Amino acid sequence: MKVGIVGLGYVGLPLALAFAEEGHDVVGVEADPRKVAAIARGHSYIEDVPSERLAAVSDRLCPTTGYEDLVSCEAILIAVPTPLTRNREPDLGPLVSAGTALAGVLREGQLVVLESTTYPGTTRERLVPLLEESGLAAGRDFNLAYSPERVDPGRTDFTLRTTPKIVGGLTPACLERALELYGRVCDDLVTVSGPEPAELAKLLENVFRSVNIALVNELAMLCDRMGIDVWEVVDAAASKPYGFMRFDPGPGMGGHCLPVDPFYLSWKAREYGQPTEFVELAGEVNQRMPEFCVERVARALNDLSKPVRGSRVLILGVAYKPGVGDLRESPAIKIMGLLAKNGAELSFHDDYVPNLPEFALSSQPLDLALADADVAVIVTAHPELDVEAVVRSAPLVVDFRGVTRGIEAPNLVRL
Numbered sequence: 001m002k003v004g005i006v007g008l009g010y011v012g013l014p015l016a017l018a019f020a021e022e023g024h025d026v027v028g029v030e031a032d033p034r035k036v037a038a039i040a041r042g043h044s045y046i047e048d049v050p051s052e053r054l055a056a057v058s059d060r061l062c063p064t065t066g067y068e069d070l071v072s073c074e075a076i077l078i079a080v081p082t083p084l085t086r087n088r089e090p091d092l093g094p095l096v097s098a099g100t101a102l103a104g105v106l107r108e109g110q111l112v113v114l115e116s117t118t119y120p121g122t123t124r125e126r127l128v129p130l131l132e133e134s135g136l137a138a139g140r141d142f143n144l145a146y147s148p149e150r151v152d153p154g155r156t157d158f159t160l161r162t163t164p165k166i167v168g169g170l171t172p173a174c175l176e177r178a179l180e181l182y183g184r185v186c187d188d189l190v191t192v193s194g195p196e197p198a199e200l201a202k203l204l205e206n207v208f209r210s211v212n213i214a215l216v217n218e219l220a221m222l223c224d225r226m227g228i229d230v231w232e233v234v235d236a237a238a239s240k241p242y243g244f245m246r247f248d249p250g251p252g253m254g255g256h257c258l259p260v261d262p263f264y265l266s267w268k269a270r271e272y273g274q275p276t277e278f279v280e281l282a283g284e285v286n287q288r289m290p291e292f293c294v295e296r297v298a299r300a301l302n303d304l305s306k307p308v309r310g311s312r313v314l315i316l317g318v319a320y321k322p323g324v325g326d327l328r329e330s331p332a333i334k335i336m337g338l339l340a341k342n343g344a345e346l347s348f349h350d351d352y353v354p355n356l357p358e359f360a361l362s363s364q365p366l367d368l369a370l371a372d373a374d375v376a377v378i379v380t381a382h383p384e385l386d387v388e389a390v391v392r393s394a395p396l397v398v399d400f401r402g403v404t405r406g407i408e409a410p411n412l413v414r415l
């Protein structure tokens with residue numbers, strides 16, 4: 001089979017690899033020529049895709065910036081970004097441009113599946129008209145389905161194959177084709193009645209996380225005032241074997257999904273005059289966390305009679321979560337911006353992020369950085385971080401991830 005993937009990022013590249021490793025020919029259309037060149041060299045820019053595995057399928061994986069090669073594909077999966085505009089409304093620009101370009105090469109009998117996260121109605125209301133510019137009718141001349149991607153970058157216990165995949169087709173025949181396609185790379189397929197429940201199911205998953213993270217973050221701020229250890233509280237509550245699911249507090253939400261996707265739902269809900277108060281409140285609480293973190297660092301410095309201005313603040317981990325180098329919406333960047341505004345002298349250490357051009361900073365070796373800091377702030381604890389060494393070497397440590405639990409030291413402050 002020949003499969004086309006449009007957008008070779010965190011979602012598209014692992015998908016392309018999965019189909020290629022199953023022996024299928026894959027055409028990967030990617031707007032960024034640097035990514036195309038990297039893949040052509042067998043070089044991966046996504047942590048979950050080792051370069052060796054990419055190189056091993058190079059004869060079956062054809063990266064390109066042009067859409068023409070999609071003509072010969074039986075199925076085409078779209079995995080372009082779905083970001084927000086400056087006003088935090090859905091920005092379907094990449095999807096519209098991919099759909100428009102695809103219409104130019106679409107041919108009868110092809111299957112198109114949208115994988116990007118988006119509001120319910122996007123596939124039917126936005127993608128169908130774009131693709132039908134080709135002169136072909138969706139559901140009649142070509143098949144169309146929506147199947148949300150659930151990849152969690154950095155996670156190894158669940159893979160594309162072992163994570164159940166939701167599929168909703170425009171028609172029963174569309175569904176049938178999409179199930180046949182995904183059955184080649186996924187063990188467990190979950191069928192829904194159309195694209196809309198599939199689109200909304202993905203948003204529910206992400207809103208669920210956002211709301212629960214906001215709940216523990218709010219609790220962390222309350223615990224700070226009450227002098228109660230929030231980690232002890234969460235550990236204790238998590239001992240309940242049913243009816244409770246653990247979520248940990250932290251410096252705020254990052255990544256392309258959780259800070260972004262709930263806004264897709266709120267925006268669409270407005271069309272129906274239905275406020276999504278839970279969703280919006282969760283967003284507000286989580287967005288407040290970086291400010292709270294800066295205030296906590298300032299208080300910790302103050303206790304040592306030091307002002308933020310002029311203090312050397314070392315940020316440990318700037319990616320939005322452990323094990324990846326993804327900086328999108330990272331709370332560390334917001335924390336650094338606020339600290340810089342308050343006159344702190346910043347440095348950072350992150351094994352996954354070599355440079356932060358917006359701060360004109362490069363990642364410093366941990367030992368040197370610790371020796372030079374007034375305070376080390378653990379914002380994202382990558383698995384390689386030697387937490388004990390941090391507490392031993394830094395004059396003051398502020399831990400927003402709870403990774404110093406079990407260590408008692410006078411220079412240690414925990415969220």
Ligand SMILES: NC(=O)c1ccc[n+]([C@@H]2O[C@H](COP(=O)([O-])OP(=O)(O)OC[C@H]3O[C@@H](n4cnc5c(N)ncnc54)[C@H](O)[C@@H]3O)[C@@H](O)[C@H]2O)c1
Binds near residue numbers: 095118256257
């Ligand atoms: N990153 C995740 O963990 C994750 C998980 C599940 C779902 N999603 C969703 O999947 C979608 C893609 O996310 P991602 O993280 O892979 O984004 P990404 O930015 O890593 O990758 C998208 C790629 O598409 C390319 N692109 C943009 N416009 C294009 C066009 N018109 N034609 C061809 N290529 C184009 C970009 O250059 C980029 O390389 C989003 O809707 C996201 O919400 C992401």
